[in-house]
Amino acid sequence: MALNKVKLRRNFLKLLGLGTIILGGILSFFAKDILSTKPSLPTTTQPKTYMLPMPKFSSNMMLEKALACRRSIRDYLDVPIPLDALSMILWAAQGVTEFNYGFRTCPSAGGTYPLEVYAVVGKECVMIEDGKFLPEGSYKYNCKTHSITMVKDQDLREPLSKASLGQYWVRDARINIVVCAVYERTTGRYGDRGYKYVYMEDGHVGQNIYLMAAALRLGTVAIGAFYDDEVKNVIGAQDNEHPLYVMPIGVPRHFYEINEADISKYYTRIRGQQ
Numbered sequence: 001m002a003l004n005k006v007k008l009r010r011n012f013l014k015l016l017g018l019g020t021i022i023l024g025g026i027l028s029f030f031a032k033d034i035l036s037t038k039p040s041l042p043t044t045t046q047p048k049t050y051m052l053p054m055p056k057f058s059s060n061m062m063l064e065k066a067l068a069c070r071r072s073i074r075d076y077l078d079v080p081i082p083l084d085a086l087s088m089i090l091w092a093a094q095g096v097t098e099f100n101y102g103f104r105t106c107p108s109a110g111g112t113y114p115l116e117v118y119a120v121v122g123k124e125c126v127m128i129e130d131g132k133f134l135p136e137g138s139y140k141y142n143c144k145t146h147s148i149t150m151v152k153d154q155d156l157r158e159p160l161s162k163a164s165l166g167q168y169w170v171r172d173a174r175i176n177i178v179v180c181a182v183y184e185r186t187t188g189r190y191g192d193r194g195y196k197y198v199y200m201e202d203g204h205v206g207q208n209i210y211l212m213a214a215a216l217r218l219g220t221v222a223i224g225a226f227y228d229d230e231v232k233n234v235i236g237a238q239d240n241e242h243p244l245y246v247m248p249i250g251v252p253r254h255f256y257e258i259n260e261a262d263i264s265k266y267y268t269r270i271r272g273q274q
């Protein structure tokens with residue numbers, strides 16, 4: 001009887017030990033992700049969906065300065081941009097800023113939100129950390145989770161440039177943001193007037209991207225000259241998503257910069273001529 005009890009206790013202890021080892025293994029497998037403190041490393045929740053770094057209010061450029069330095073820039077250096085910059089550009093385009101109705105950085109007629117945003121990322125163009133890059137491809141932005149999901153897995157800058165009448169700044173950029181309209185979301189409520197609203201909203205997105213790029217000392221240009229169907233095809237947009245703007249983003253060879261004093265001098269001179 002006493003021997004059985006000893007055996008039973010030994011078996012129980014063995015089982016407990018085995019359980020601890022298995023549990024430890026499982027925990028240490030997941031701990032890498034749970035304990036990771038690297039802010040810019042994307043975590044994959046499902047195949048090819050990347051959670052972007054959280055938006056940070058950390059640019060040191062005032063709005064007035066960003067307005068003054070906003071310029072269409074088409075000449076970019078061959079250097080990658082950080083994932084944090086892509087995160088901020090997408091957030092500026094359509095990020096959520098209100099949590100009851102999900103209102104965003106851009107106004108939208110009746111909150112119908114007709115725009116979808118794609119990021120066309122070149123090979124070794126968006127740096128996650130030293131020597132590690134976001135895979136090249138076309139990604140669709142999910143503003144609700146601030147994440148991107150891969151739609152195509154190639155470097156599409158060359159075909160996108162061709163679809164944009166050969167504008168080579170599309171090819172030279174590190175990424176291209178493509179803003180697409182799903183018209184029926186807005187025309188469904190406002191009829192034909194909805195088209196006008198959609199174009200207005202695209203303008204808001206474009207300006208937000210310009211200003212965010214300036215604040216990050218990046219360069220961009222709003223492109224409207226392209227073959228709609230070709231762009232749609234290249235980025236892998238859905239049938240009802242119609243491209244409105246292509247906006248290349250890169251590190252400018254020359255960042256356009258003027259200050260308060262330059263602007264005052266200009267107006268003083270012009271007023272003197274009246």
Ligand SMILES: Cc1cc2nc3c(=O)[nH]c(=O)nc-3n(C[C@H](O)[C@H](O)[C@H](O)COP(=O)(O)O)c2cc1C
Nearest residue numbers: 070071072073074164167169221222223224225226
């Ligand atoms: C609706 C629209 C379409 C445009 N299309 C193009 C384009 O296809 N290619 C391009 O290089 N620039 C394009 N631009 C940029 C303009 O050329 C640029 O805004 C203009 O020269 C003024 O320069 P700034 O933006 O530096 O003030 C476009 C701008 C707008 C608003």
